[in-house]
Every structure is written in C-alpha cells, then in structure tokens.
Amino acid sequence: MARYVAGRFAGIVVILFLVCLFTFVIFFTLSPDPALMICGKTCTPERIDQIRGVLGLDQPYFTQFWTFLTAIFVGRDYGSGANLIHCAAPCLGYSFQTNQSVWEMVVDRLPVSATVAIGAAVLWLLIGILAGLLSAVKEGTWWDRTAMGLALGGSSIPNYVLALALQYVLVVWLQILPFPSAVSFSDGPVLWFQSYLMPWVVLATGYACLYARLTRANVIDTLAENFMRTARAKGLPPMLTMRRHALRPALTPIATIFGMDFAALLGGALITETVFGLNGVGKMAADSIAKNDQPVIMAVTLLAAFFVVVGNLVVDLVYTTLDPRVRITAK
Amino acid sequence: MSDLLVVEDLTVTFPTTRGPVDVVKDVCFTVGSDETVGIVGESGSGKSMTSLAIMGLLPRGAVTRGSIRLDGTELLGRGDKDMRRIRGNQVSMVFQDPLSSLNPYYTVGLQIEEVYRAHKGRSRKAARKVAIEALEQVGLPDPERRVDYYPHQFSGGQRQRVMIAMALVCSPALLIADEPTTALDVTVQAQILRLLADLRRESGTGMVFITHDLAVISSIATRVLVMCRGEQVEYGTAEQVFSDPRHDYTRMLLDSVPRIDDSPIDEVMS
Numbered sequence: 001m002a003r004y005v006a007g008r009f010a011g012i013v014v015i016l017f018l019v020c021l022f023t024f025v026i027f028f029t030l031s032p033d034p035a036l037m038i039c040g041k042t043c044t045p046e047r048i049d050q051i052r053g054v055l056g057l058d059q060p061y062f063t064q065f066w067t068f069l070t071a072i073f074v075g076r077d078y079g080s081g082a083n084l085i086h087c088a089a090p091c092l093g094y095s096f097q098t099n100q101s102v103w104e105m106v107v108d109r110l111p112v113s114a115t116v117a118i119g120a121a122v123l124w125l126l127i128g129i130l131a132g133l134l135s136a137v138k139e140g141t142w143w144d145r146t147a148m149g150l151a152l153g154g155s156s157i158p159n160y161v162l163a164l165a166l167q168y169v170l171v172v173w174l175q176i177l178p179f180p181s182a183v184s185f186s187d188g189p190v191l192w193f194q195s196y197l198m199p200w201v202v203l204a205t206g207y208a209c210l211y212a213r214l215t216r217a218n219v220i221d222t223l224a225e226n227f228m229r230t231a232r233a234k235g236l237p238p239m240l241t242m243r244r245h246a247l248r249p250a251l252t253p254i255a256t257i258f259g260m261d262f263a264a265l266l267g268g269a270l271i272t273e274t275v276f277g278l279n280g281v282g283k284m285a286a287d288s289i290a291k292n293d294q295p296v297i298m299a300v301t302l303l304a305a306f307f308v309v310v311g312n313l314v315v316d317l318v319y320t321t322l323d324p325r326v327r328i329t330a331k
Numbered sequence: 332m333s334d335l336l337v338v339e340d341l342t343v344t345f346p347t348t349r350g351p352v353d354v355v356k357d358v359c360f361t362v363g364s365d366e367t368v369g370i371v372g373e374s375g376s377g378k379s380m381t382s383l384a385i386m387g388l389l390p391r392g393a394v395t396r397g398s399i400r401l402d403g404t405e406l407l408g409r410g411d412k413d414m415r416r417i418r419g420n421q422v423s424m425v426f427q428d429p430l431s432s433l434n435p436y437y438t439v440g441l442q443i444e445e446v447y448r449a450h451k452g453r454s455r456k457a458a459r460k461v462a463i464e465a466l467e468q469v470g471l472p473d474p475e476r477r478v479d480y481y482p483h484q485f486s487g488g489q490r491q492r493v494m495i496a497m498a499l500v501c502s503p504a505l506l507i508a509d510e511p512t513t514a515l516d517v518t519v520q521a522q523i524l525r526l527l528a529d530l531r532r533e534s535g536t537g538m539v540f541i542t543h544d545l546a547v548i549s550s551i552a553t554r555v556l557v558m559c560r561g562e563q564v565e566y567g568t569a570e571q572v573f574s575d576p577r578h579d580y581t582r583m584l585l586d587s588v589p590r591i592d593d594s595p596i597d598e599v600m601s
C-alpha cells in the first residue's frame with residue numbers, strides 16, 4: 001500500500017510539472033509581451049527594456065521556466081541593487097495588473113471558493129442522493145417521473161440564467177436576501193448564510209440533478225442484483241437489506257464522482273463566482289484571463305490542476321476502503 | 332416420512348400487455364421431511380418460478396393461486412412480515428451463480444452471521460462462532476481465517492459451499508437448491524452434489540433440487556417432477572420416471588442425454 005501511494009505521488013509530481021510546462025508555453029510565449037502591458041500608455045523603449053530585465057523576460061525561455069519553477073519552492077528576486085524585490089517561497093510572481101503577490105491573492109480568495117464549494121456540495125449531496133433514492137425505490141410512480149423530469153430540466157438550465165432569475169426574485173423583487181458578497185463567518189453567521197445561500201443553490205442545482213439521476217440508476221441496478229435476491233431469501237429486515245446490501249454498492253461509484261467534482265470546484269466556480277461578484281479563485285481566473293494577467297493565470301491553472309490530481313488520489317485511496325475488491329489488489 | 336411441503340394446484344400468472352400469462356400451471360407435488368424431490372425442465376419451464384413462489388419472492392405483479400403448505404401451515408397469501416420469519420429460517424435457498432449471489436462488499440462471515448442474527452436474535456459474537464462452524468461443516472479448510480474473507484477471494488466451488496453454509500445456518504426444515512451446480516465445472520459439481528446430499532441426510536432437511544440436468548437428478552432425488560412450459564408433465568419416483576416415462580416430453584428429455592455408446596456420425600447422417 002505504501003509503495004502504491006508513493007508511486008501515485010510520483011505521478012502527481014510529473015503531472016503537475018507537465019501542467020506547469022504547458023501553461024508556461026501557452027501563456028508566456030504565445031501571449032502579448034507582458035512588459036508592454038505593464039508599461040501602459042506612456043512608454044519608452046528604455047522603460048520596456050528595464051521591465052523586461054526586472055521580470056527576467058530577457059532570459060532564454062528555458063531559464064525563465066526554470067526560475068518560475070524554483071521560485072515556487074525557494075522564492076526568487078526581482079531586479080537588483082536598490083530596486084531588489086524578494087518574493088518569498090512559495091512565489092508565484094506578482095500580478096501584472098495590481099502588483100499584488102499572486103500567492104497572497106490565492107490565499108485571500110481560496111476560502112471564498114472553498115465556502116462556495118463546501119456549501120453547494122452539502123446541498124447537492126443531500127438533495128441529489130435523497131431524490132435519487134426515493135425515485136429508485138418508487139420506480140415508475142408519479143413521484144419518480146416528477147423528480148426525474150425536474151432533474152432533467154434542472155440540469156439543462158445554465159448556471160447564470162438560474163443565478164440571474166434567483167437574484168431578481170429574491171433580492172430585487174421579494175427583497176428577502178441581501179445581494180451576495182464574500183461576507184466572512186465572523187461578520188455574523190446569519191448574514192454569512194444569507195450571502196452565500198444563492199451561490200450555493202445555483203451551483204448545487206446542476207449537480208443535484210445529475211446526482212439524483214445517477215443515484216436512481218445505480219440503486220435500480222443494485223436492487224436487481226442477485227445478491228439482493230439472496231438478502232431477501234435470507235429473511236432480513238427490509239431496512240437492513242436496503243441499507244447494508246443495496247446502498248453501499250450503489251453509492252460507492254457516487255463517492256468517486258463526488259471526489260472529482262468537489263476537487264474541481266475548489267479550483268474555483270468560475271461562472272457562479274463571476275455572476276454573483278464573489279471574489280473567489282474562479283472570479284480571479286475569469287478576471288486574469290480577460291486582462292491577460294499571466295502570473296495569475298498560471299497560478300489558477302496550477303491550483304486547479306493540483307486540486308484535481310490530489311482529489312483523484314484521495315478518491316482512489318477512499319475507494320480502496322469502500323470496495324474490498326480494490327483493496328486486495330492495491331496491496 | 333411425513334409430508335413437509337405440500338404444493339397443490341400452484342398457478343403463477345403474470346400480467347402482460349397481451350393479457351395474463353400462466354408461467355406455472357396447476358403444479359402439485361409433496362416433499363417429505365427427509366427426502367429430495369427433483370424438479371427438471373428446460374429453461375423457461377417454470378422451475379425457478381415454482382421455487383420463488385414457495386419462498387414468496389416472486390417479482391412484483393405476479394398472481395399466485397393454489398396452495399403451498401409447509402408443515403401444515405399455508406404460505407400463500409401470507410404477509411411479507413410473516414414470510415420474512417420463514418425465509419432463511421424454515422425454508423432457505425441456494426442459487427445458481429454463487430459469485431453474484433454473494434454481496435461483494437462484505438465478508439462471507441458477516442453474510443452468514445446476519446441470517447443467524449435476524450432469526451435467532453443472538454449476539455455478534457455467538458453468530459460469528461456459528462458462522463465458523465457452518466463453514467467448517469461445508470468443508471472449507473481453515474474456517475477461522477476464511478470467515479473474514481470476501482467472496483472474490485474464494486473459488487467458484489468454495490463460494491457455493493459458503494452459500495450452502497449460509498442456507499443451512501438456521502437449520503431450516505426445507506432447502507431449495509435452484510441449479511446449484513450449473514455454474515460450476517464438472518469435478519466441482521460432483522463435490523457440491525455430494526456435500527448437499529450428505530448435509531441433507533445428516534440434518535434431516537427436506538430438499539427441492541431444481542436442475543435441467545437429468546444425470547444430476549438421478550443421483551440425488553427420490554422423486555422427480557418434470558415440467559414443460561409451466562405445466563407438470565410427469566411426477567413420480569425417480570426410478571419410475573427414468574425407467575418407465577409416461578410422457579413423450581420426458582422420453583425426449585431422456586433421449587437427449589448423450590450416451591457414451593452413441594454413435595455420433597450415424598446420428599448426424601440420419
């Protein structure tokens with residue numbers, strides 16, 4: 001098992017390195033010259049050269065890439081002499097737009113994205129799995145048809161449409177919720193809850209619909225398994241039969257999908273955060289792409305990749321405890 | 332030998348879009364408290380439906396008529412709660428495919444223990460002891476260790492032994508074995524058959540043995556019921572059915588068994 005995990009970690013390092021390389025190639029070499037962007041309208045060739053020197057853009061691409069990589073672990077210096085700026089590890093550079101340390105920007109915004117992701121996940125797991133379960137048990141009834149119809153409809157509504165509609169109804173018209181903003185929990189739990197409620201609902205809707213349909217399909221498949229017939233032939237109480245024999249096999253695949261979805265969301269819910277103006281990693285990504293702020297783009301890409309590969313590993317490790325058939329071969 | 336199971340005029344009907352269809356029609360047979368009755372027929376002949384009707388496990392929508400009496404008590408028309416007390420306890424079942432019939436997520440120990448605990452209401456510890464004894468009884472080596480194994484860690488024959496241990500752990504009066512050897516290879520088939528016959532004799536359990544394999548039936552059953560398209564075409568002692576079949580279908584079935592002295596070329600040419 002230890003060897004397996006070590007191997008997986010090595011894999012993660014390779015993947016993250018490749019992600020770094022690809023993002024670097026795409027955003028640093030194929031985009032417009034950052035020195036021009038930083039310099040602004042009143043610019044002289046000397047000034048541009050100076051900026052290029054400070055940022056290390058006059059170096060060969062390979063050296064630039066290497067500096068970028070090592071900076072993450074040991075930090076780096078920009079400029080020299082009196083103008084020297086030290087960027088401490090983990091150094092992801094400075095935003096071309098605001099001159100803020102990218103690492104600090106990420107640390108600032110990650111809690112907002114995490115709050116959005118966790119709240120939405122709780123909602124969609126509860127609603128999706130419960131609705132799916134009920135539909136499976138009551139397969140073919142009006143409840144099943146209504147729930148699955150709603151799920152199909154819900155998964156086809158785009159996030160931003162739902163977000164705008166909810167905002168109009170709840171904030172503008174009925175005025176029962178404040179306009180969403182990244183309120184911190186210490187500002188008061190009620191306000192915090194009210195501010196995040198709409199982003200949670202909007203983000204959770206699509207997932208809840210998907211999970212309801214997945215759960216329904218999995219449970220129906222499991223109920224038709226031979227071992228379910230065995231459980232009934234053993235005269236076990238119906239709740240035990242359902243809980244022990246049907247739910248665990250049916251929900252194990254859902255746990256896998258959930259791990260991946262959730263990890264991806266930690267890298268920022270781009271549309272939801274942007275529509276509600278929440279300053280999370282997702283909005284940061286959208287803003288940085290719009291303004292071609294390369295260090296920030298690099299950082300959000302790396303961050304998202306990091307969460308996805310780590311999430312993947314966690315899912316695989318959890319799976320070995322959920323499914324005994326995987327456990328044995330993983331040893 | 333008293334009558335343990337009496338099945339009279341059992342009819343199972345399924346509603347279809349083209350009207351009701353009888354998958355089992357007017358089937359009558361009895362099983363003594365210490366004998367094996369074989370039910371033979373090709374697939375779709377209603378053998379399995381008959382056994383599921385006895386267990387009260389027919390699919391939703393099935394309508395059952397007639398009478399099924401176990402030890403004098405009528406089983407048909409009983410509520411699910413009543414039937415649950417009987418299933419696994421007084422009547423238990425061994426199915427065809429032991430791999431898919433065992434839940435892959437739980438150890439075989441837990442799966443045996445849960446039957447015992449559901450019916451006898453004992454502690455986990457007592458149930459575990461019984462589970463180990465049951466595994467030993469079906470001839471699994473090293474049962475103390477293997478009780479914590481998962482189904483996929485056993486071979487096909489061993490899995491069927493586990494299923495048999497699970498079926499017999501509450502000492503039922505009747506065991507229904509639905510094609511228990513069909514999914515196994517020939518040498519293992521013989522071992523499982525011997526095990527079933529031995530255990531049945533030791534415990535004095537009545538057995539209904541369902542198969543499409545006449546050779547298997549002749550070695551294990553005292554009485555034989557032949558089914559075809561849901562109907563009972565022949566019922567009698569094994570000797571009588573095999574040596575003097577009354578019905579054309581039984582004769583056809585018997586003729587379909589390949590013999591070692593058959594001349595395959597002649598048959599193909601003729």
